Amino acid sequence: MSWLLPDLILDADGVRRDQAVNVEGGLITAVVPASDAPADALRLTNTALAPGFVNAHSHAFQRDLRGVVERIDPANPDDDFWTWREEMYAQAGSMDPAKINDVARRCYRQMRASGATCVGEFHYVHHQPDGTPYDRPNALAEAVCEAAEAEGLRIVMLLVAYERGGKDIPPTPGQRRFCDPTVEAYLARLEAMRVWAEDRPLVTVGSAPHSMRAVSPEWLTAISTYTRAHGMPLHIHADEQPREIRESLEWYGLRPVQVIDAAGALDHRTVIVHGTHCDDAELDLLAERQAGVCVCPTTEANLGDGYAPVKRMFERGISISLGSDSNTILDPIVEARELEAMARRTAGQRNVLVRAGDSGPAGALLEASWDAGARALGLPLPRIAEGAPADLIALDLSNDEIAGVADEHLAAAIMLAGSCQLVTRTWVAGA
Ligand SMILES: [Zn+2]
Structure with missing residues (x-):
């Protein structure tokens, strides 16, 4: 050039x-x-x-839910995250390689135009609707990576592991195409994905056990072992909704971040996506293990998740990256600003996320948009x-x-x- x-x-x-x-x-x-x-x-x-901004958490296909989910279903007047999830499953059920490539291209085109140069794509629609693998077992993940390449966006394919509907709960019909029969089958796909990406300069790969709800501690341990051996990032949803915490306590007697830690999957390569309802003990554990969090403010607002405890994360020195998640809104600057806005609303103060030596929060918001995102995805620092x-x-x-x-x-x-x-x-x- x-x-x-x-x-x-x-x-x-x-x-x-x-x-x-x-x-x-x-x-x-x-x-x-x-x-x-x-x-x-x-x-x-x-x-x-x-430097371009790093978008550390996206589900590209959810882009086409914008508008569609913004109305009350008379059959479900108490709309919440869980009713939204049913709509999202219906959307996921309609995907095939061509369709997911199309929606991902449209999503990534706007993502790039909005100033993001890299996306962490948390990709979980893998198989045919009944759960049967495609001839190429990563056909859908490859179609998403090809969309990023075609639109000129760097992508870290965070290939999702999905085992079950919950502890001792089999997957629902809507979840079947997310699932692999064994952790070995998942790791074989992850290995194939890694090899496929080797000669693709814009594509790298990480692991993504979906959540402690969808993956057992045994799977988490196996995935973490593989991930560490290959120096990959490991991303996992946690503490997005209070129900998940109630289930975690009921199933394991531990909160979600503690379950992940007990499985040996919490270290400096781990990124907890959301962390909206982390308590102080979980935040202490994240800080101690040097794990990061990825906050997705506009999506968390849209889904009624709650306010992430960004001030308490920040005070502990936890690396906070940003994601557009459901991709309803694609604006990295608005997404970053919401970190400080949440901190102000919950603390009743101004200029909250201020690093030592800074005069205001701009440095912390840029760090979330640049360095924390790059660390979360295992990429060089943007300079x-x-x-x-x-x-x-x-x-x-x-x-x-x-x-x-x-x-x-x-x-x-x-x-x-x-x-x-x-x-x-x-x-x-x-x-
Ligand atoms: Zn997500």
């Missing part, structure tokens, strides 16, 4: 003016004073160049520096959302007052 000459650079090291960036072979190969750039450098007028992946976004400094803001307030204005409207261009691996 070539030289880029923006007005300024914004990354985890702050705002820098008069710098030029060279991109070659998908990587940033040089950052030099603008005066040293060649005459044919691409001048990016009124532009801040920044505008030599050797970093050229996963970049252009932000329009002339947009009225941020026009006229001084450099020292720019990050705060983007994160606390801006939106994905600011993103005018996205590059993934330099393209």
Whole structure:
């Protein structure tokens, strides 16, 4: 590719003016004073160049539930997460390789346009509707990865393990296509997925035992062992809904995060998705094991999950990444801002998520959008520096959302007052 000459650079090291960036072979190969750039450098007028945002949790096919689920079913007037889940199962039931590729392409196209350069896709629709594997056992997961490649989005395929409906509860008909008969069968698919992705520069793979509801401790242990041996991330939903915690206590006498830990599956590669109802003991355990959480604020609002205890997570130094989850809303800046908004609403304070040495929450929100996301997905930290992946976004400094803001307030204005409207261009691996 070539030289880029923006007005300024914004990354985890702050705002820098008069710098030029060279991109070659998908990587940033040089950052030099603008005066040293060649005459044919691409001048990016009124532009801040920044690393792209990391979206650590998505279910691409759920994109097509937007609008559809926003009405009361007269048969189920008390609509909640569990009635929504039935609608989602019906949607999952209608997928085939072509359909899931189509919805994923539409979802990822907007995701990229909104400034996300990488997605962690928590993918659980695997088999034919009756549970029979396709001729290619990962046909649907491959179709989703191909959608990301076609739209130019980096993807970490978090291949889901799904065993059962609950402890001693077989899968419902709607869950059959998520399930593998044994953990060995699941691990064989995970291995096949890993090998398939080896020569695909935009695709890597991680494991994703769905939840302690859907996976037994025995499966969790086996999956964690494989995951560690291959240096992969391990993502698992936990503590999204109070019912899950009641079931966990009833089945195991432990809360969900404690069940995951007791199975040996909680360490620095583990990401707890949601953590909405984590209690202090669970948060202490997450901090002690250096596990991360992925909060998905706009989806958690949509589903009536509750407020994640972000202030208590933050105070413990837990790495907090962000996900668009059901993909009803695709705006990484809005998603990040909701972290601080939840903390303010629940604490009755302003400027809550403020790191030592920072003057306000913008640094913590950018860290959630960049470094915590990259750590969650096992990717290099997003930087505008030599050797970093050229996963970049252009932000329009002339947009009225941020026009006229001084450099020292720019990050705060983007994160606390801006939106994905600011993103005018996205590059993934330099393209
Ligand atoms: Zn999810």
